[in-house]
Amino acid sequence: MSLRIAIIGGGTAGWMAANLLAHRWGAGKAQITLVEAPEIATIGVGEGSTPTLKRFFEVLGIAEEEWMPACCATYKAGIRFQGWSPASGVAQYSHPFLTQLDLHTEEAFTLNCGNRRLGLDVPTAPGDFLLGGVLAARGKAPLAPAHFPFRMEYGYHFDAALLGRFLRDCATAGGVTHHQAKVQDIIRDDLGAIAAVMTDRAGRIEADYFVDCTGFAALLMRGALDVPFVSFRSNMFNDAAVVLPTPAAAPVPVETTATALSHGWAWSIPLTNRNGNGYVFSTDFLTADAAEQELRATLGMLDSPVEARHLSFHTGQLARHWEQNCLAVGLAQGFVEPLEATALHLVLNTVDLFMDHLERGNFTPQYRDAFNAVITDRVERVRDYIVAHYKLNTRDDSDYWHANRDNDLLSDPLLHILDTWFRRGDLAALLARQPGLSHFTSASWNCLLAGYGAFPPLAEAQREDVDFYRSRDLARFLDGCSLNFPSHGDALAQMKKVAA
Ligand SMILES: Cc1cc2nc3c(=O)[nH]c(=O)nc-3n(C[C@H](O)[C@H](O)[C@H](O)COP(=O)(O)OP(=O)(O)OC[C@H]3O[C@@H](n4cnc5c(N)ncnc54)[C@H](O)[C@@H]3O)c2cc1C
Known part of the structure; x- marks a missing residue:
């Protein structure tokens, strides 16, 4: 008999989970049902992504022409940060997503950052070293032509409500059963697992596995299974x-x-x-x-x-993302605030890893603890990266920014990263030694720290003999590369034409 999976909640998280589960297990391995209460609105925000969304659509085999015009979507080469570190003389900087081509320029960027950390006056604006930054500055879509020999990575901007509808239609077309009904009660079996949910319009729904996608309510995980919530409020002030x-x-x-x-x-x-x-x-x-x-x-x-x-909103995460026979996905599993737009990225990571661990354990909970350890660590590392944006600010216009700068409740991994940077140590080696796989690589940390101008004062004696990259040379190279790319406006217009 195939596995019965009931997803509760029809926000972006619920429909993404439904599509991934149906794609991997739909044909014969699992019967998937999604229940959502139309009278309980989805959060209605969450409109920027990381490149993980690109991989999501690639896995599902859905072309950009199919979904982007339907969701009023645009391309996202990165994020431009303005006004976070005025005292270090940086009015703004671009943090691009890294592409395959950047493997060739990243070294120059890291080398210059290293030299600047020694007090040498060398250029370190991340957007000048990485292709996405150059494309963004020139208003170009990150769409490489067929002859361009490097894989591009980019994210998207999209209308959350339209994306939800699009994903719902894909999932139901892929065999997911959809009920519009409100869960009113959760029935547990003798061992404490969830046996069924009772709904107002769809009766009793039984399943082997439940996926809690009920948003901040976390109806199943917090409401029924009593999984504790670990708040990040002490070092993430926004709510x-x-x-x-x-x-x-x-x-x-x-x-x-x-x-x-x-x-x-x-x-x-x-x-x-x-x-x-x-x-x-x-x-x-x-x-x-x-x-x-x-x-x-x-x-x-x-x-x-x-x-x-x-x-x-409240920031933090569940103490366990998989409890008994229930998995939490989306806001139900936690939230790390929207800077860096990582929430949907974590949704996709969570569902993929859950499927991997369940398959590895032959559809038993054998690897539940291992899964929980991996996801908890991923969320914490995303939190650290975002906390660093606040900790490193150099604004003086309010108590809020002072309090963020004075925040001493930093995790050990974050303290080690900052310490290594300011001691002029090897950041890449440190990150390689840290357990777990963070979304934010050493290049991302270099972007953030260089973007903030988090450097010592310039040395009095500047050296001429030091090996560094002049942004002029790189600008010529990246400018040449950018000629291959269409303007964003042309790319979107062309896509609309193809979709019509
Ligand atoms: C200010 C802000 C900005 C954000 N920006 C970004 C961003 O740029 N990028 C990004 O990736 N993420 C962002 N996020 C996060 C993103 O919005 C969410 O991760 C994403 O929308 C998924 O939400 P969800 O599906 O978990 O929850 P929701 O959208 O809240 O959906 C919950 C679902 O559960 C259903 N439900 C609830 N109770 C019941 C019940 N009793 N019975 C049946 N159904 C029920 C509801 O009907 C609804 O369908 C942002 C979040 C906030 C707060």
């Missing part, structure tokens, strides 16, 4: 966001912008039909009204009748 759309930008940027404001930061996410904007802040330091006013002022919308949407 709220205010969201306001503006008309689509022209030309459409190829990167997310993350701009530091008085008590947090604002995202700008370019879609084809609108621009998504939101201010992420801490209610310990700023009221929701004041945040809305500041965002409106930033967007030139002080007198606009467009209504803002307010959200609250």
